[in-house]
Amino acid sequence: MTDELKPIPLFNLKEQHDSLKQEINAAATEALNSMHWLLGPQTEQFEAEFAKTIGVKHCITCSSGASAIQIALKAAGIGEGDEVITTPFTFIATTSSVSLTGAKFVFADIDPVTYNIDVADVERKITKNTKAILPVHLYGYPANMDAIMHLANEHGLKVIEDCAQAHLATADGVMVGGIGDAGCFSFYPSKNLGACGDAGCITTNDDEIAARCRSLRHSGRALGKAYEYDLEGSTLRMDEIQAAILRVKLPHLAEWTEKRRKAAAWYAEGLAGVPVVLPPTPPAGYSQSYYVYTIRCEHRDELQAYLKEHGIGSAVYYPVPLYKQPAYKHLGFKATDYPQAEKAAKEVLSIPMFPEITEEQVARVCDTIREFYEKK
Ligand SMILES: Cc1ncc(COP(=O)(O)O)c(C=O)c1O
Structure with a gap:
């Protein structure tokens, strides 16, 4: 390989x-x-x-x-x-x-x-x-x-x-x-x-x-x-x-955090024009640490399978909101009370993010996502 x-x-x-x-x-x-x-x-x-x-x-x-x-x-x-x-x-x-x-x-x-x-x-x-x-x-x-x-x-x-x-x-x-x-x-x-x-x-x-x-x-x-x-x-x-x-x-934490932020900037550039929603830009005084880089997208599960086929890891945080967990069944929550959590659980996808990720790796992830939507 x-x-x-x-x-x-x-x-x-x-x-x-x-x-x-x-x-x-x-x-x-x-x-x-x-x-x-x-x-x-x-x-x-x-x-x-x-x-x-x-x-x-x-x-x-x-x-x-x-x-x-x-x-x-x-x-x-x-x-x-x-x-x-x-x-x-x-x-x-x-x-x-x-x-x-x-x-x-x-x-x-x-x-x-x-x-x-x-x-x-x-x-x-x-x-x-x-x-x-x-x-x-x-x-x-x-x-x-x-x-x-x-x-x-x-x-x-x-x-x-x-x-x-x-x-x-x-x-x-x-x-x-x-x-x-x-x-x-x-x-x-x-x-x-x-x-x-x-x-x-x-x-x-x-x-x-x-x-x-x-x-x-x-x-x-x-x-x-x-x-x-x-x-x-x-x-x-x-x-x-x-x-x-x-x-x-x-x-090393400050430097690792900066590297995550740099990788996020590469993603924002590489995914420009691709029909996915990028993580929000924080307002002044706010900054994020990019534990994960999470996009919101249509055909999420198909995209995840496509990435996997191309050797790219991803994960859904979280596919089942807590009000739907078996552990909380006895509490009788109604999913209709949480429409935004419900929608997010179906659409979010976290894609590779770690301080050591290279610009080339980010570009390959972005190109693969772009290719997926071009074929749709
Ligand atoms: C949002 C959130 N809260 C709490 C925890 C619990 O942390 P730990 O796994 O160290 O108990 C985690 C860890 O996965 C988390 O992501």
Whole structure:
């Protein structure tokens, strides 16, 4: 197979891992040999470095993005009897984490342009039990934080941001994760900053929320006490090896994000005149991190099959909105209440995006998509 006909994957974790392999192996070995495997110096230093990167006072690492959301909600005082408004067009960890606090999630429909939560619909869903809004910065495109914060302030609601897909994205000139009461990041391997296993963190400027997060991830321990518990937490810590690995990768995150943005610009050029809808252009002060590059298109499933035939990876995030998931059947949601999420689920397609993608690879993806529509 010639170089130009090599398959183009949706993500390419191997190339990035190979480029840092020696440093990663050395850092992991050092953490292993330190015999300090949990909540040690690597974790402490990574927390300080990530907090600085996001521009917040506190970063509290934990076992995953899902546990970050659960911990942050609990730390913000959300629990039994409370309602949390969120989007149905997301990964199930967003809502399962709400349920794990004992609170109830309530769906608002999405904005058809950004795929993020529709703030007007959030407002309609507010009841006397609503305690928080949980926006997801889907695909790395920031939710409308200006309007969300305004609404939350008006109604006295907490805002917990799901930043799992949006490391270094900004809204109103501020990095996501530093706008609401807390931000929740995933370091799942495929994420813009990925560990070699599961990991996540909470970011916040609120001292009390930070202290509660530290306790909740560590079985609810009172600060500095081994067997005294202020809260009922769980075993949700991140380990030192992951912290050491993330510390090797973090200095590259800004450059990797710029490369993603460059690739997005190549896509915009290469797909000009092709009948697909490109990701939206963020308004001033907003920037996206392109966790994935998602187009909206007709004949989506046929296009996906055509790309596959031509060795090009793609994926649908998400083909089945959460209100239709078997896990939530008992909750009796009606798909007709979420027309925009319903439509997006049938039309979106994410095409190859990773920092190492070349201009030639992007051109080949664009040409293949163009060719598909020319044959239609
Ligand atoms: C939007 C969103 N929220 C939450 C999560 C959960 O993160 P994790 O897989 O680290 O638990 C993910 C990860 O896939 C995600 O994409």
